[in-house]
Amino acid sequence: MMRRWIKLAVVAAGIMTGMAHAGVVVLTDGRTIEGTVTLVGGGDGKIMVQPEGKAAVRADLVNVRKAVFNHGKEYDGVRWSRTQLGSGTRAGWAEINGDQVTIRDASEGFRFAKGHRFDPAAMRPYACCFVFQKLQGDAMIMANVQPSVEGPKTTRAGVMICEGLNGTGPFVMVSRTPDQTGTAMLSRMRGEATQLTMKGEKGEEGTPGMWLRLIRKATPGKDQMEIEAFESTNAIQWTKIGEIKRLAMNEDAGIYIGVAASGHWREGAMANFSGIRMTGMRVEPEIAEMPNVYWPQVYTLLADGTVLPVEIDAMKGLGEAKLRLLANLGGAAMTVDAETLVRTQFEPLSQVQLERLNQSSAGVLTRDGDFLDGEIKQLNASTVTASSVAFGLTKIDRKNVAAIAYAPPPLSPTEQTSDLFEVRLQDGTLVVARKLRVERNQLVMDTPLFGTLKTAVKEVVGLEKREKE
Numbered sequence: 001m002m003r004r005w006i007k008l009a010v011v012a013a014g015i016m017t018g019m020a021h022a023g024v025v026v027l028t029d030g031r032t033i034e035g036t037v038t039l040v041g042g043g044d045g046k047i048m049v050q051p052e053g054k055a056a057v058r059a060d061l062v063n064v065r066k067a068v069f070n071h072g073k074e075y076d077g078v079r080w081s082r083t084q085l086g087s088g089t090r091a092g093w094a095e096i097n098g099d100q101v102t103i104r105d106a107s108e109g110f111r112f113a114k115g116h117r118f119d120p121a122a123m124r125p126y127a128c129c130f131v132f133q134k135l136q137g138d139a140m141i142m143a144n145v146q147p148s149v150e151g152p153k154t155t156r157a158g159v160m161i162c163e164g165l166n167g168t169g170p171f172v173m174v175s176r177t178p179d180q181t182g183t184a185m186l187s188r189m190r191g192e193a194t195q196l197t198m199k200g201e202k203g204e205e206g207t208p209g210m211w212l213r214l215i216r217k218a219t220p221g222k223d224q225m226e227i228e229a230f231e232s233t234n235a236i237q238w239t240k241i242g243e244i245k246r247l248a249m250n251e252d253a254g255i256y257i258g259v260a261a262s263g264h265w266r267e268g269a270m271a272n273f274s275g276i277r278m279t280g281m282r283v284e285p286e287i288a289e290m291p292n293v294y295w296p297q298v299y300t301l302l303a304d305g306t307v308l309p310v311e312i313d314a315m316k317g318l319g320e321a322k323l324r325l326l327a328n329l330g331g332a333a334m335t336v337d338a339e340t341l342v343r344t345q346f347e348p349l350s351q352v353q354l355e356r357l358n359q360s361s362a363g364v365l366t367r368d369g370d371f372l373d374g375e376i377k378q379l380n381a382s383t384v385t386a387s388s389v390a391f392g393l394t395k396i397d398r399k400n401v402a403a404i405a406y407a408p409p410p411l412s413p414t415e416q417t418s419d420l421f422e423v424r425l426q427d428g429t430l431v432v433a434r435k436l437r438v439e440r441n442q443l444v445m446d447t448p449l450f451g452t453l454k455t456a457v458k459e460v461v462g463l464e465k466r467e468k469e
Helices: 351-358
Strands: 023-027 032-040 046-050 057-060 064-068 081-085 093-097 100-105 128-147 156-163 171-176 184-188 195-198 210-218 224-232 239-248 255-262 269-283 299-302 314-316 320-324 333-337 341-345 363-366 371-373 375-379 383-388 392-397 401-405 420-425 430-433 435-439 442-447 451-456 460-466
Touching: 023 046, 023 057, 032 057, 081 093, 081 351, 093 128, 100 128, 100 255, 128 156, 128 171, 156 210, 156 269, 171 210, 171 224, 171 239, 184 239, 255 269, 351 363, 351 401, 363 383, 371 383, 420 435, 420 442, 430 442, 430 451
Parallel strands: none
Antiparallel strands: 023 032, 023 064, 032 046, 046 057, 064 460, 081 128, 093 100, 100 269, 128 210, 128 255, 128 269, 156 171, 156 255, 171 184, 184 195, 210 224, 224 239, 299 341, 314 320, 314 375, 320 333, 341 401, 363 371, 363 401, 375 383, 383 392, 420 430, 420 460, 435 442, 442 451
């Protein structure tokens, strides 16, 4: 993937509102058209693009190379990424829609030194769910931050800049807790303990979120930077709550900017971020084991590339596997050849878990991070049975399973005899279809594995042609 740094303009002062997620269509004749994208009837179906201030453009679906109906997983042209900072075995998840993000997390969070007392725990890796982009140079990030009162009081949510993604590098975060005790700036210098500066406006529990902002001023040619942290009730008048004159971060290790939330390993926490704004040069990071933000948190991947946000209900040997489609695809019970299964993920995975899963061929990844190599013999509502060389026939309680690898993903898609379409839906479903048409506000998809599937036009967020070679 070609790296493309995006230079963003500074946002004018004022209360921030949601961004419009305009779409884009790329046609087979090379034209690229931006605007509001919709599917319409006529023939086998057409796509219509309404550019701002211009006449609408219609094209047959067969002449569409790629269509993005909205950019909800991006911010100003750069795709968001999500990962779990630190070594937590339980990954958080994020619902991302442009400048609005909701995070759920159950990691160990942040331990920090209080005053001048030395606390060995403050040297441990910090842990949180982080939605981010890669950063270079000066930057600003701001957001309205609202930690949920339904989670533990230890919930901490805010905007963050950090070095690396393992939870040990230097970082700075301006954050709030659900009890509204005040805005806090957390920071860590290289090789030192995490520190807490509590200095901000208090509020009542359950009150609207506070606007939080970090400004980074980099020193050209050096790893040093200056950080300033602010809070505001209206995103117009800002109060400085802290600053760091010299904070060293190594760009070779990667510097990242985004929103983060942490809870407690026994209790899940939730936080909402809205009106996110960033300036600076940013790009999507090139990290192989990063969770795909387009995919659902729970899914089954099939050999042709189909992604369904469901688990496999039952499977025995190399016969048939049973699953039930969600309501947006009709809700029918279906069977597929077990040999077409690649992976089922039962919960969000951390980067460490993904690395472990991707390094293996077939087997079971447990929630505590262990992987049992072996052929999957049976799966039902209560257990997963695998046959391994080391342990023989082994049964694992299904509630302790994080993911199943049925077989290694194919190095390349199955040989195509015709063009295929990849259709992406709002819930993360990806359907591979041979032919598309529009009938009465529904997209009808002729699929190789499931026959004819239908979904409401409003469910479609993107489609892309996979041309035969």
